[in-house]
Amino acid sequence: MMKKFINDPSNLTQELLEGLALANKDIVELVRGNLIVNKKLKDADRVTVVTLGGTGHEPALQGFVGEGMADVAACGDIFAAPGPESCFEALKLADKGKGIVFIVLNHAGDMLTANLTMKAAKKEGINVIKVVTQEDITTAPRDDANNRRGFVGCIPAFKIAGGAAAQGKSLEEVAAITQKFVDNMGAISVSLTGATHPVTGGDLAVLDENEMGVGMGQHGEGGGYKIPMKTADETVALLMGELVKDLSIKSGEKLMCVVNGCGATTLMELLISYRAAVKYLEARGIEVVANIVNELLTVQETGGYQLFIARMDDELLSYWSEPCDTPYFKRLPTMK
Amino acid sequence: MVLMKRDFLNMLIGASDALDEKIDEFSEIDSKFGDGDHGVTIGRISKVIRAKAENSSDDETLSEMFETLGRDIMNVNGGSAGPLYGSIFEGFGEGLAGMNKADEAAIKSMFAGALDNISLISNAKVGEKTLMDTLIPACEKAKSSSSPLPQLLEDITDAALQGAEYSKQCQAKFGRARFHKEATIGTMDAGAYSLYCLISGFSSAINK
Numbered sequence: 001m002m003k004k005f006i007n008d009p010s011n012l013t014q015e016l017l018e019g020l021a022l023a024n025k026d027i028v029e030l031v032r033g034n035l036i037v038n039k040k041l042k043d044a045d046r047v048t049v050v051t052l053g054g055t056g057h058e059p060a061l062q063g064f065v066g067e068g069m070a071d072v073a074a075c076g077d078i079f080a081a082p083g084p085e086s087c088f089e090a091l092k093l094a095d096k097g098k099g100i101v102f103i104v105l106n107h108a109g110d111m112l113t114a115n116l117t118m119k120a121a122k123k124e125g126i127n128v129i130k131v132v133t134q135e136d137i138t139t140a141p142r143d144d145a146n147n148r149r150g151f152v153g154c155i156p157a158f159k160i161a162g163g164a165a166a167q168g169k170s171l172e173e174v175a176a177i178t179q180k181f182v183d184n185m186g187a188i189s190v191s192l193t194g195a196t197h198p199v200t201g202g203d204l205a206v207l208d209e210n211e212m213g214v215g216m217g218q219h220g221e222g223g224g225y226k227i228p229m230k231t232a233d234e235t236v237a238l239l240m241g242e243l244v245k246d247l248s249i250k251s252g253e254k255l256m257c258v259v260n261g262c263g264a265t266t267l268m269e270l271l272i273s274y275r276a277a278v279k280y281l282e283a284r285g286i287e288v289v290a291n292i293v294n295e296l297l298t299v300q301e302t303g304g305y306q307l308f309i310a311r312m313d314d315e316l317l318s319y320w321s322e323p324c325d326t327p328y329f330k331r332l333p334t335m336k
Numbered sequence: 337m338v339l340m341k342r343d344f345l346n347m348l349i350g351a352s353d354a355l356d357e358k359i360d361e362f363s364e365i366d367s368k369f370g371d372g373d374h375g376v377t378i379g380r381i382s383k384v385i386r387a388k389a390e391n392s393s394d395d396e397t398l399s400e401m402f403e404t405l406g407r408d409i410m411n412v413n414g415g416s417a418g419p420l421y422g423s424i425f426e427g428f429g430e431g432l433a434g435m436n437k438a439d440e441a442a443i444k445s446m447f448a449g450a451l452d453n454i455s456l457i458s459n460a461k462v463g464e465k466t467l468m469d470t471l472i473p474a475c476e477k478a479k480s481s482s483s484p485l486p487q488l489l490e491d492i493t494d495a496a497l498q499g500a501e502y503s504k505q506c507q508a509k510f511g512r513a514r515f516h517k518e519a520t521i522g523t524m525d526a527g528a529y530s531l532y533c534l535i536s537g538f539s540s541a542i543n544k
Contacts, residue, residue, distance in 0.1 A: 034413065054415065076413045079371045083411030083418050108511045109415030112457055116410070116419055139515055147514075200363055202372035220371040223515030 002196040002301060009199040013055050013077050020062060024327040027066045034082055035090050036062035038071040047165040047174045048072075048094040049158060050128075051103045052087050052117075053110055054079040056198065057218065059328035060155060060297035068166055068324025068331070069158040070103070078199055079219040081109035084116035091121050091128055099127040099171025101161050101178055105150025106134035107219075129175040133157055135185045135308070137246040138215030138224045149217055151187040152260040152297040152306045156320075159329070163319030177319065185256075185310035186243045189224070190235055191216050193264060193303035204300065214238070218262070218299045218306075232269065236276035239307045244284070247309065251285030256320070258291060258308040263298035265305050270294070273305065290320050296328070337485040339438040343542060344398060348389035348405075350541025351534045355382040358533050366526040369513035374526040377414030381421055384408045397436060402429030416511060417527065419457060420467060424531075427453030440488055447478035447492065462499070464509035465520060467527035473499035474535055489539035493532075500524055500532040 006012055014033070021030040031037045041048065048071040053061045056078035065073050074090040076082035094100050104114040114130060121128050133150040140147035161178040169177065191213040194205035197220070204220030207213055212235070215224020230238065249255065259274045261267070274293045281288055289312050297306070312320070323333040339347075355378050363375030388405040396404075402425050410422025431449020435442050451471060460466040462473070477495035481488055503525040508514040513525070 076415065077376075078373070080373065080377065080413060080415035081418075082413045083422075085407075085411040086413070109417075109419075112416050112419040115457060149515075197371050197373060199376060200367070200372045202363070202367040204371060217512060217515055219512060220367075221369065221512030221515050222519075 004198055006198055012198060013075065016055060016058070017062065017075060020327060027325060027327055028062075031093070032086065032089055034075045034086050035093065036065045036073045036075060037093060038066050040067050041071045041094065041096070044071065044096045045098065046096070046168060047098050047171050048096055048100050049103060049161045049165065050074070050087075050090050050094045050100055051154065051158065052076070052082055052090070052113060053105055054081055054219075056300060057297045059295070060152070063328035064155055064158050064326045066324065066326030067162075068322055069162040069326045069329065076109075078197065081107070081113045084113050084120065087113055087117040088120045091117065091126050092124075095126055099129070099174075101165075101171070101175050102128050102130045103154055103157055103161065103178070104130055104132050105154050106132050106146070107149060110150075127171060129171060131157070131161075131175060131178045131182060133182050135182065135187045136215075136217075137186045137188050137242060142246055151189065151218065152258060152308050153182060153185045153187055153310070155296045155329070156185070156256060156258065156292070156308075156310060157182050159324060160316060160319045162324060163322035166322045167319065177316075181310060181316060184247065185308065186247050187306050187308040188214065188239045188242055189216055189218070189262070189304060189306045190214050190239060191262065191302055191304035192229075193301075195263060195300035195302040198300065204302065213304070216304075218297065232272045233276040236273050236307065237280055240277055240280045240309075243307065243309050244286075247311070249286060249309070249311070254287045254289045254312045255281065256290035256308075256310040256312050257281070257288045258296070258306075259293045260297055260306040260308060261295040262302040262304045262306065263295065264301045264303040267294075270305060273307075277307065289317060292329070339443075339485065339542065341392075341394075341398060341401075341436065344401070344438070345389045345392060346541040347538040348385050350539075351537035352382045352386040352389070354533045354537030354540065355379075355385075355530065358530070362526050362530050365524060365529060368523050369508065369516045369520050370511070370526070373414075374417065374530065377412065377417045378530050380412040380414055381409050381417065384412060398432040398438065399429045399434065402426065402432060405429075420454060420527070421531075423454040423457055424450045424471065427451065440485055443485065443488055444478050447475040451475040458510075460510050462502075463506050465503050465506040465513065465525045465528070466510050467525065467531045469503035469506065469525060470496045470499040470528040470531040470535070486539070486542040489542055493536045493539040496532040496535045500528040503528040
């Protein structure tokens with residue numbers, strides 16, 4: 001079993017959420033045991049953003065709660081969706097009268113819980129619109145999106161939704177903007193080394209010394225295929241080629257590009273890969289106008305990354321450029 | 337034979353015992369095509385079931401007992417198993433509405449209620465390697481068997497076992513396992529197995 005700095009595994013989630021709240025006292029608070037809440041939510045007079053998901057992907061998802069991104073994250077156990085009751089409480093907390101966008105990743109547990117939550121919310125008359133992220137391109141074609149998993153794309157989606165909300169857009173507008181953004185994004189993962197489940201100690205994935213896994217999931221659920229190790233540039237060319245094809249990106253378009261480290265890949269490797277991504281796109285007349293190169297949604301100590309792109313335009317860029325303040329993603333207001 | 341509230345409390349204990357015995361096995365199966373935590377989640381569900389058996393007040397009806405237990409299960413924060421098992425138990429409660437004891441007809445209604453309720457959140461059919469491989473045959477047997485209680489519960493358990501065995505040869509169409517496609521053939525579905533164990537626990541509590 002991989003050596004990890006944990007205590008009793010049955011307290012893992014609680015301790016990690018307490019740690020997050022303690023480390024970011026001005027930004028978030030832990031409510032009801034498993035809700036990470038934007039401390040400024042109480043004064044919000046705008047559309048709010050709620051999400052749910054298992055822990056174990058730190059900093060995602062709850063590390064992105066704060067002004068300008070998610071307002072409440074309902075947190076489950078490691079890789080396991082929370083129950084519908086806590087998600088319903090999250091919606092009630094986030095209900096400030098202007099509506100809620102509920103961003104849900106497409107994974108079986110998350111969707112089951114989200115749908116039960118939506119049922120309860122409708123019954124209570126809560127004004128909420130659900131937006132599902134399902135941008136992993138490897139498991140199914142674009143027109144079979146219900147079999148596509150939600151990867152790192154939810155993080156930029158929080159930012160887009162949060163930015164539109166900050167600009168005072170209505171619920172229908174924020175939901176439509178977020179939906180348009182998530183309908184035009186794609187992600188693909190590549191893995192070099194597997195990781196272990198912090199509670200059970202089991203292997204999430206096992207890869208040979210000289211192979212890479214393309215398209216593996218973020219909880220050990222596999223998928224995709226294995227091929228011999230390639231260089232950084234070759235890997236990016238393979239992955240970006242698939243993404244550009246899947247989204248039919250044409251020369252002249254502008255993209256957001258994210259290189260999301262999965263936990264054990266060095267920033268050095270992520271930066272080298274990002275360079276390759278920008279060059280690959282530039283050579284095809286495609287400009288990268290927004291990016292993040294970092295660990296956003298990890299898979300414990302998995303070696304590898306998720307490569308993500310999304311179509312951008314001036315409107316989306318304006319939401320992207322809005323200030324935000326969350327534990328693991330901050331943007332300063334631009335000097336005027 | 338007619339089952340009273342006391343018998344149902346024993347069934348819950350029986351189910352919890354049956355699940356506790358196999359916690360490690362559930363995680364082991366789940367580790368093949370998932371993240372190996374089905375045992376952890378089932379452990380939590382088992383605790384919640386046992387707590388209900390120990391704390392259900394005398395004036396809590398059968399229906400209220402199962403429905404509140406279903407809600408507790410739904411909120412164990414364990415991914416898919418919570419909503420799915422929670423729906424099954426809520427459904428048991430709906431099937432036993434208005435009854436303070438259960439004869440064969442009531443058991444048939446109990447299982448029908450479970451299937452109806454879970455169908456609201458899942459459209460999985462037999463052959464897709466889910467716990468429906470166990471639940472659907474179990475409910476069909478509940479409906480068709482003319483055995484009296486307590487044998488009826490044994491019949492249901494046999495059908496559940498056959499269903500769980502059948503799940504071995506199916507390719508996963510739901511949940512995380514589906515991304516492993518044909519590789520999933522040959523391994524029993526963890527949820528199908530745990531649900532069979534739960535049902536067998538009901539039966540062994542009554543068929544001592």
